[in-house]
Amino acid sequence: MNIYFTDVCFITNDVLRLRSFYETLFECKSEGDEIHSFVHVPGFGIAIYSKQKAADENPSIDYTSPGNDCFYIGFNCDDADAEHSRIIKLGIGNPSTPATWPWGAKSFNLHNPDGNMIVIRSWPKEEK
Numbered sequence: 340m341n342i343y344f345t346d347v348c349f350i351t352n353d354v355l356r357l358r359s360f361y362e363t364l365f366e367c368k369s370e371g372d373e374i375h376s377f378v379h380v381p382g383f384g385i386a387i388y389s390k391q392k393a394a395d396e397n398p399s400i401d402y403t404s405p406g407n408d409c410f411y412i413g414f415n416c417d418d419a420d421a422e423h424s425r426i427i428k429l430g431i432g433n434p435s436t437p438a439t440w441p442w443g444a445k446s447f448n449l450h451n452p453d454g455n456m457i458v459i460r461s462w463p464k465e466e467k
Contacts, residue, residue, distance in 0.1 A: 346384030364419035
């Protein structure tokens with residue numbers, strides 16, 4: 340198969356606001372403008388596209404529903420507690436308190452400015 344996952348795309352009313360959120364969250368660079376931007380997260384990409392432009396180009400699609408918690412974008416990290424502390428200091432996303440789950444992952448969630456959920460998790464270190 341020659342298909343592989345590369346990115347997700349958020350369709351939003353404010354491309355530059357969402358782009359700034361992800362640049363801050365991931366301490367990374369992006370490119371683009373108020374119509375379309377692409378955030379270069381290590382190992383992943385986040386495309387952000389203007390809701391008005393998308394509606395103009397695809398009038399048969401309903402772009403009026405807001406972000407919700409029926410899906411999330413998950414990211415792994417080395418230490419969920421450390422990332423939680425860093426994000427709290429940044430003052431973005433209103434992160435939840437980290438929790439350890441029965442399957443061993445420790446995670447917390449936060450929301451981007453459009454209300455879409457992001458989960459950041461770490462896994463237990465293997466003992467050597």
